[in-house]
Amino acid sequence: xxxxxxxxxxxxxxxxxxxxxxxxxxxxxxxxxxxxxxxxxxxxxxxxxxxxxxxxxxxxxxxxxxxxxxxxxxxxxxxxxxxxxxxxxxxxxxxxxxxxxxxxxxxxxxxxxxxxxxxxxxxxxxxxxxxxxxxxxxxxxxxxxxxxxxxxxxxxxxxxxxxxxxxxxxxxxxxxxxxxxxxxxxxxxxxxxxxxxxxxxxxxxxxxxxxxxxxxxxxxxxxxxxxxxxxxxxxxxxxxxxxxxxxxxxxxxxxxxxxxxxxxxxxxxxxxxxxxxxxxxxxxxxxxxxxxxxxxxxxxxxxxxxxxxxxxxxxxxxxxxxxxxxxxxxxxxxxxxxxxxxxxxxxxxxxxxxxxxxxxxxxxxxxxxxxxxxxxxxxxxxxxxxxxxxxxxxxxxxxxxxxxxxxxxxxxxxxxxxxxxxxxxxxxxxxxxxxxxxxxxxxxxxxxxxxxxxxxxxxxxxxxxxxxxxxxxxxxxxxxxxxxxxxxxxxxxxxxxxxxxxxx
Ligand code: NAD
Numbered sequence: 410x411x412x413x414x415x416x417x418x419x420x421x422x423x424x425x426x427x428x429x430x431x432x433x434x435x436x437x438x439x440x441x442x443x444x445x446x447x448x449x450x451x452x453x454x455x456x457x458x459x460x461x462x463x464x465x466x467x468x469x470x471x472x473x474x475x476x477x478x479x480x481x482x483x484x485x486x487x488x489x490x491x492x493x494x495x496x497x498x499x500x501x502x503x504x505x506x507x508x509x510x511x512x513x514x515x516x517x518x519x520x521x522x523x524x525x526x527x528x529x530x531x532x533x534x535x536x537x538x539x540x541x542x543x544x545x546x547x548x549x550x551x552x553x554x555x556x557x558x559x560x561x562x563x564x565x566x567x568x569x570x571x572x573x574x575x576x577x578x579x580x581x582x583x584x585x586x587x588x589x590x591x592x593x594x595x596x597x598x599x600x601x602x603x604x605x606x607x608x609x610x611x612x613x614x615x616x617x618x619x620x621x622x623x624x625x626x627x628x629x630x631x632x633x634x635x636x637x638x639x640x641x642x643x644x645x646x647x648x649x650x651x652x653x654x655x656x657x658x659x660x661x662x663x664x665x666x667x668x669x670x671x672x673x674x675x676x677x678x679x680x681x682x683x684x685x686x687x688x689x690x691x692x693x694x695x696x697x698x699x700x701x702x703x704x705x706x707x708x709x710x711x712x713x714x715x716x717x718x719x720x721x722x723x724x725x726x727x728x729x730x731x732x733x734x735x736x737x738x739x740x741x742x743x744x745x746x747x748x749x750x751x752x753x754x755x756x757x758x759x760x761x762x763x764x765x766x767x768x769x770x771x772x773x774x775x776x777x778x779x780x781x782x783x784x785x786x787x788x789x790x791x792x793x794x795x796x797x798x799x800x801x802x803x804x805x806x807x808x809x810x811x812x813x814x815x816x817x818x819x820x821x822x823x824x825x826x827x828x829x830x831x832x833x834x835x836x837x838x839x840x841x842x843x844x845x846x847x848x849x850x851x852x853x854x855x856x857x858x859x860x861x862x863x864x865x866x867x868x869x870x871x872x873x874x875x876x877x878x879x880x881x882x883x884x885x886x887x888x889x890x891x892x893x894x895x896x897x898x899x900x901x902x903x904x905x906x907x908x909x910x911x912x913x
Pocket of ligand 1 (some may be wrong): 566567568569570571593594595596624625626627631634645646647648650653654668669670671701702801803829867868869873
């Protein structure tokens with residue numbers, strides 16, 4: 410595969426977006442954005458160091474009073490225009506996302522980009538609905554009301570699996586609520602986050618409201634999290650890095666929002682539609698090559714359907730076509746990097762000692778060998794406490810286990826530290842009702858797995874973190890609530906003063 414995409418001219422001024430313009434980093438190092446389908450370098454850039462983070466925070470602080478003071482209608486107007494600019498650039502955004510991530514162009518075109526535009530439209534509308542819940546005389550002598558206010562400068566850190574959507578999930582609720590933001594995308598995939606910030610400026614969002622620092626986690630990331638002028642840290646990434654981020658953020662008592670890893674169960678009861686469950690499991694485990702925090706990773710199938718489910722999934726997986734991500738016929742692109750592909754392969758290779766590799770378990774040969782590809786892989790026979798069942802592999806690997814009674818299935822589904830998403834498959838409304846009540850996860854699908862909508866919250870339980878992305882619920886994260894209590898009596902010596910002055 411030849412290199413099909415040239416971004417060097419677009420980012421000739423650098424890969425940092427600070428105060429409304431692109432500029433180079435000053436860390437003195439060099440990073441490369443690599444096309445994982447070919448291993449070819451798309452862009453070499455100087456990553457952000459602490460001085461660049463400081464500059465971006467300064468730009469965000471300068472922009473804060475004007476943006477926080479804009480009316481909701483003014484902010485909504487800018488966000489509506491922002492959605493329009495993104496729509497005009499949809500093809501360009503999709504191609505760049507595919508080039509830097511290796512995700513199939515169908516996925517970028519039909520999911521990542523329209524999802525981002527829809528999110529932008531949603532927050533344009535939601536910006537006018539920032540509500541305090543109550544106002545009234547809760548004490549006879551006072552009127553109380555609630556103001557919902559921006560927090561300040563938000564520092565956000567995002568992963569590489571859906572770079573554009575993650576930028577949108579972080580930036581939009583923050584700025585819709587009147588905050589300004591410094592976003593640090595993954596150093597592997599900064600390109601569409603930079604384009605997203607440029608589109609905001611081109612739509613009339615004032616310079617400095619959205620800034621992007623492209624750099625490594627250990628220096629640019631930690632400096633942003635620890636920065637005393639950053640009022641809130643919003644992080645999406647793995648659970649181990651989330652713990653580190655939480656430790657640093659705690660030192661400056663920041664508002665903290667953590668969207669972390671997942672290991673979603675896929676629970677199939679014996680009355681489920683088998684064809685639907687098989688298709689759901691293959692699509693839910695292979696979307697984005699399995700690099701999805703909500704991907705179906707552990708299928709628990711009630712014994713009467715188990716053999717047929719395993720056979721159906723194995724058959725269907727072999728029909729999934731790996732290939733050039735820019736070919737519209739490709740179903741499965743490469744993983745994000747060769748290093749990550751090797752990590753996934755190591756998980757599967759270790760599993761050979763305790764489980765059966767029913768299909769996959771290898772990188773494809775031939776024309777795709779130079780890319781970071783890994784074939785759709787189905788494992789059976791893995792014990793519940795094995796790492797293939799317990800740890801996040803983040804690749805195209807599905808583990809299937811049998812269960813007997815409903816209680817056992819629900820217990821196994823709940824038996825990992827994670828709690829981001831889950832799905833339950835059954836035609837029995839009482840079974841699905843019980844499962845949706847008892848599964849401890851931020852999202853539970855019934856007879857489906859993966860779809861998301863801008864109006865509904867996304868976020869985890871337990872080791873998957875806390876806080877919500879998308880939906881009006883995310884305003885809880887990006888605003889602070891102020892109680893204003895105003896005296897109605899105009900009396901100098903108020904009745905309650907007796908508790909201090911006695912009868913005097
Ligand atoms: P990661 O945790 O390695 O990195 C995420 C981000 O954190 C990157 O920008 C990275 O540069 C930065 N980072 C790394 N070390 C840091 C440090 N010490 N201080 C500050 N920042 C640091 O995750 P990844 O490999 O980029 O992404 C995959 C992970 O993201 C998976 O665990 C996946 O489940 C998770 N994820 C979660 C959600 C969700 O909504 N819960 C969504 C997408 C991805």
